[in-house]
Amino acid sequence: MxxxxxxxxxxxxxxxxxxxxxxxxxxxxxxxxxxxxxxxxxxxxxxxxxxxxxxxxxxxxxxxxxxxxxxxxxxxxxxxxxxxxxxxxxxxxxxxxxxxxxxxxxxxxxxxxxxxxxxxxxxxxxxxxxxxxxxxxxxxxxxxxxxxxxxxxxxxxxxxxxxxxxxxxxxxxxxISARPVIDVTDGPDIAEFGDTADLLFETSYTVSGRSNHIGLRLGGALPERQSTAEVLSRGVPVGAIEVPSREELLVLHRGRGVTAGYPVLGVVTSRSLDALAQARPGDTVRFRKTTVAEATARHRAAMRExxxxxxxxxxxxxxxxxxxxxxxxxxxxxxxx
Amino acid sequence: MAATPTPVEVYESGDAALRVVATSPDRERNWAAVHALASWLETADVDGVHGAVPTYDSVLVEFDPYITSARQVRAFVLLGMRQLDFVGAPARTPRQFDVPVVYGGEYGPDLQKVADHEGLSVAGIIALHTAKSYVIRCLGAPAGSPMMDGPDFPLPVPRLKDPRLSVPAGAVSVAGRQAVIAPAAAPGGWCVIGQTPLTVLNADKQPLVPYMPGDLLRFHQIPAADFARLAGRELEASA
Structure with missing residues (x-):
């Protein structure tokens, strides 16, 4: 019934x-x-x-x-x-x-x-x-x-x-914390950011009020792309971290446009995307480097639970x-x- | 030709996706290869592989890391590249789409900027943009946009330093060596040079957009006075 x-x-x-x-x-x-x-x-x-x-x-x-x-x-x-x-x-x-x-x-x-x-x-x-x-x-x-x-x-x-x-x-x-630590694997274009890529893991970022299901915008120290060559649009994964503007870091979430031409600096793990879904404007996020193997293991542990x-x-x-x-x-x- | 597989490089893209890039010197071959790979993955319907997003020279393969893994999918993709015979892929007869565009002004706020960057007049930019038919290379963001090669401008067009929070449906844009129409309003970092009054996306129809990769699309200029008259008409294949 x-x-x-x-x-x-x-x-x-x-x-x-x-x-x-x-x-x-x-x-x-x-x-x-x-x-x-x-x-x-x-x-x-x-x-x-x-x-x-x-x-x-x-x-x-x-x-x-x-x-x-x-x-x-x-x-x-x-x-x-x-x-x-x-x-x-x-x-x-x-x-x-x-x-x-x-x-x-x-x-x-x-x-x-x-x-x-x-x-x-x-x-x-x-x-x-x-x-x-x-x-x-x-x-x-x-x-x-x-x-x-x-x-x-x-x-x-x-x-x-x-x-x-x-x-x-x-x-x-x-x-669920107002200061989540977010696991990130190296993105396919990390080399384009040179030494500035490490900035991601050295400072904390503040969640902007303009964040939504498409992506979270984060204020803080921004890694900088070292080249200015235009890239052809390509599929970008959910979790992709990009630096599309001079103001904020963008972390794409599940509503993201499937293609983009910005280099992908890092990718947030499946587990940490859940944590980011709970981040409120004003919350402070820190990123932590991990590997795909570790990220997969964590995801599988959660799924087994x-x-x-x-x-x-x-x-x-x-x-x-x-x-x-x-x-x-x-x-x-x-x-x- | 193509007795050997198209060479590819595979990049980790998090725990649930891989980026596969075709690296032959032949752009057309790369494009055909990534689309053939995407179709093959769809047909194979492998457990745990959600699907593939083919674009110009790359394909994003998405998977469920509980069921499979980046290592397994990578191996499967490389195997697929060896199995695929791209030359033998059946050619679909492309359809032609004609798209009326009002250039410049409120319809194309970046037209002058693009002209300045290219060292051309506004008329010169419009002439190059309307000069040829474009192959629709892939369906992209937002909402199944027809992504094409760019006009034969002298220089690649830089993306906006600060992307717009909203670009209207019908916006006709260029960036790098690419051209696109926005089927739906969305944020955008491309230079908007015009707008079509036609409706590209119909959320009540399957498929949502009328074109497929491989179809041809051509722009032609219309006066701003014609925009309202054509507004809301649906984009349809002309041949």
């Missing part, structure tokens, strides 16, 4: 997924959840596939009313989550009863939160993804009154014995009968299957 969620206060929320991976071939950025770890974790905690459509809530307060019983999970930046006025934990599945309001307030450290709804949300797709593309003008627009389709409803889950937290799933939450979480969630949801006709009330001792 499907249900609906009615947006009461949209803030800067969007419905998104992990991204439009077929887009770059056609000149469209990948886009999708900027903090991929938190987005995946939210979906896993809600019993979904990693790539199911979910809400990305950026900076501003957000409220929606569930018109049916649903199961949600909220991850990402620390915040105050209330459901029907009760304060509820982040990074855990939470039952929402029909008529209750889910409110997100006080995102003060970090910038982006993710709200996954069991079964996923209904959203139109372009090249297989619902991720908004602000340049093309694609994406579901949310405002007060928008009715979001939830693909499934879930009867309320209650602790049968004591008033204990339902789930202790043991995921280590990513630390998510796999372990999925196993725990599947076990718990299986016992509770989430996503299946049975519920814990009907469980019989030693039923065998």
């Amino acid at each position: 499907s249900g609906t969620l009615t947006i009461q206060q949209a803030g800067h929320a969007v419905v998104t997924d992990l991204g439009r991976f077929k887009g770059p071939r056609y000149g469209l950025p990948v886009n999708g959840a900027l903090d991929q770890f938190s987005a995946r974790a939210a979906n896993i905690l809600a019993g979904n596939l990693d790539n199911d459509p979910l809400l990305e809530v950026t900076a501003l307060d957000f409220r929606m009313r569930a018109d049916t019983d649903v199961l949600i999970a909220v991850t990402g930046a620390p915040l105050t989550l209330t459901v029907g006025g009760r304060e509820c934990p982040q990074w855990e599945p939470v039952s929402v009863l029909a008529g209750e309001t889910v409110a997100i307030r006080s995102i003060n450290t970090g910038l982006r939160a993710y709200v996954a709804v069991h079964g996923g949300l209904e959203a139109p797709t372009l090249l297989g993804s619902c991720a908004p593309d602000t340049v093309v003008g694609f994406g579901l627009k949310l405002s007060a009154g928008t009715a979001l389709g939830a693909r499934k409803t879930v009867p309320p889950i209650k602790q049968p014995y004591f008033d204990l937290p339902l789930f202790r799933l043991g995921l280590s939450r990513p630390g 998510l796999e372990a979480l999925r196993t725990s969630v599947n076990t718990v949801f299986g016992l509770l009968g989430v996503g299946a006709p049975a519920s814990w009330r009907e469980l019989k001792p030693a039923s065998g299957s």
Whole structure:
């Protein structure tokens, strides 16, 4: 059975997924959840596939009313989550009863939160993804009154014995800091910056208010390109660090234009792109040099954590009968299957 | 020709991408090679490889570092280059696109600057820009822009020192030895010399833009008075 969620206060929320991976071939950025770890974790905690459509809530307060019983999970930046006025934990599945309001307030450290709804949300797709593309003008627009389709409803889950937290799933939450250290591998054009490339690792940078999902602009000591030869446009990776102006460093994020003609000084690792997704204007960033091998190892370690979480969630949801006709009330001792 | 594979260099570009650059002395061969490699990667549909972004002489190969790795993708790309027979690639008949442009003024704020840089008159810049058909080399940013070789200007055109925060849809720009039309409004660091009234991108259509790499595009000058009359008409192939 499907249900609906009615947006009461949209803030800067969007419905998104992990991204439009077929887009770059056609000149469209990948886009999708900027903090991929938190987005995946939210979906896993809600019993979904990693790539199911979910809400990305950026900076501003957000409220929606569930018109049916649903199961949600909220991850990402620390915040105050209330459901029907009760304060509820982040990074855990939470039952929402029909008529209750889910409110997100006080995102003060970090910038982006993710709200996954069991079964996923209904959203139109372009090249297989619902991720908004602000340049093309694609994406579901949310405002007060928008009715979001939830693909499934879930009867309320209650602790049968004591008033204990339902789930202790043991995921280590990513630390979100106003002074993040960002891992960077050498870019393909680092030689063009000569000795000035090292400046990147010697000083700190301040996140500018003009930063967005396309790229973060950072003020600080700028490495300088040593040549002035024009380069042919080429595909640039998400995470590319460029020095396109005399004022700021640019770190491209998931909304980046897929081609550019600026030399790529360094590339932020997949793990650190999640950390940058949580950087607020005014935050101080330091860069740390790493290698592709180390970056790959860190990414894989994080993904293995998510796999372990999925196993725990599947076990718990299986016992509770989430996503299946049975519920814990009907469980019989030693039923065998 | 091409009994030997087109030589390439492969550069690390973070933990989730590689840049492959074709390095033969023949620009056309390099272009054909990177596009053939991109098509082959798409057809091969290798687990963990998201896709490829081919441009002029390079291709960015993007992958999921949980499923595969830079080392594996590099090996696979080098293998592919050996397998591919670029000369035998089927030639698609290119379509022709004609693009009306209002040059200069509010439509092309950098036209005079480009003329000064090239040591030409404004009329001379327009004459060179409209003088030939351009091969669409690739779809780029923003939003599937048709990226082409530049006009036969005497000098490469420098990019703006401080890129604009927004360039309107339809902007006709040049930079280096390249030319482009912006299908959608976006930030831009290229010199804008004109604007077309035609609509290039239709987000409700598949594909979003009407052209493909290999198609031909030609500009012609129209007076500013015609801009409003043509505004909103969709760009379509003329042949």
